[in-house]
Amino acid sequence: MFLSKEEERMLRGDYGEAVSEAMKIIVKVGEALSAERLIPVTHAHASGISYGTIGEPGLYWLKSLGDRGAKVRIFSTVNPIGMDIDDPHKIPVGREFYEKQIQVLESLSRMGFRITVTCTPYYIRSPKVKEHLAWGESSAVAYANSVLGAYTNREGGMLTIAAAIVGRTYYGGMHLDENRVTKYKVTVKGIVDPTEWSAIGLEVGEIVGGNVPRYINAPGNELSVKLMLAASAASGSVALSVIEGLTPNGTYHIGDEEKIELGRDSIEKYFGNLEDAELIFHGCPHSSLEELEYLNSRIKEVSGKREVWIATSPHVYSLAEGRGTVRELERKGVKVVKGTCSVVTPLEKLGFRRVATTSAKTYFYLKRKGLDVWLVRLSDIKEVI
Numbered sequence: 001m002f003l004s005k006e007e008e009r010m011l012r013g014d015y016g017e018a019v020s021e022a023m024k025i026i027v028k029v030g031e032a033l034s035a036e037r038l039i040p041v042t043h044a045h046a047s048g049i050s051y052g053t054i055g056e057p058g059l060y061w062l063k064s065l066g067d068r069g070a071k072v073r074i075f076s077t078v079n080p081i082g083m084d085i086d087d088p089h090k091i092p093v094g095r096e097f098y099e100k101q102i103q104v105l106e107s108l109s110r111m112g113f114r115i116t117v118t119c120t121p122y123y124i125r126s127p128k129v130k131e132h133l134a135w136g137e138s139s140a141v142a143y144a145n146s147v148l149g150a151y152t153n154r155e156g157g158m159l160t161i162a163a164a165i166v167g168r169t170y171y172g173g174m175h176l177d178e179n180r181v182t183k184y185k186v187t188v189k190g191i192v193d194p195t196e197w198s199a200i201g202l203e204v205g206e207i208v209g210g211n212v213p214r215y216i217n218a219p220g221n222e223l224s225v226k227l228m229l230a231a232s233a234a235s236g237s238v239a240l241s242v243i244e245g246l247t248p249n250g251t252y253h254i255g256d257e258e259k260i261e262l263g264r265d266s267i268e269k270y271f272g273n274l275e276d277a278e279l280i281f282h283g284c285p286h287s288s289l290e291e292l293e294y295l296n297s298r299i300k301e302v303s304g305k306r307e308v309w310i311a312t313s314p315h316v317y318s319l320a321e322g323r324g325t326v327r328e329l330e331r332k333g334v335k336v337v338k339g340t341c342s343v344v345t346p347l348e349k350l351g352f353r354r355v356a357t358t359s360a361k362t363y364f365y366l367k368r369k370g371l372d373v374w375l376v377r378l379s380d381i382k383e384v385i
């Protein structure tokens, strides 16, 4: 692989052991994928930092990087963790998990990561068209490539941390125009609700795998797009979906396409009754301010028969707090959880077995954890829930 003089110095250890180790990770992955060189990146987003995911070996590695003086070179943010970031009682994960999770955050903060704990880093800093990134959260990667026209692969957590330290990643995959080529043309009929679009994303991901689909009649609002992209990134590792009229021109090419047609019939199997759930969950990916305000306008009371969680980032939470939205939702009995979600928190240990959600990505992962889970339409969220 070709390396610039500066990159060679990093690899050799001229900037210290931690920088050298980070550079070795990037180069090794790049070589394995036949990348010819590296590309500077402006924003790294580290995923997999819930203690439940990273565990003791990951925590040890983060601490050792910090001990060896590792610092981030670029704007660097982090994904959600396994508990509410400020209130350990809101989701009672246990003392040991709590303490270890705090150590993970302290290690990242010491290196200069911003403790954003969100899967929607684009609400904090929106990348420009054709900006190269090293992001590790699949839903955010899909949003960055498909909606914002940025260029990023779906990186592993370790690589994103290494990329933050050296400010580069390998030049391959979605960083190359030649790989941003559509393979499927998707026509969708009769879909209205954001959760229905989410289910469409789940179906599309299963059909296209890691290829690029092109949607002809795209969902008409940001929430539907966000939910749909997150779901297809989960079921099929789709990093880029072209959405006609939305994806910036010049960031993709149209290739030889197979046709896919989907409608309500294709997704009805995922839906169930709201009343049967012990937990209703919205906020995957993390809710925007508009979503919190919409749900606040819908819900009048949580009946006590079930819990209702809405997940968001600390950033959006503080905006919603300033407008009184969080206080109103919590007075009605809704738990507004920040910096976490029902997937990265150890939900199964909290005693929930039956979960209804507006997100097909949550559906996909909770099903794999063995929970009884189904979808509910956002428009089905009632006054008394």
Ligand code: F3S
Binding pocket: 079, 080, 119, 139, 230, 283, 284, 285, 286, 311, 340, 341, 342, 343, 344, 361, 362
């Ligand atoms: Fe975010 Fe958790 Fe969903 S990290 S994308 S809310 S699974």
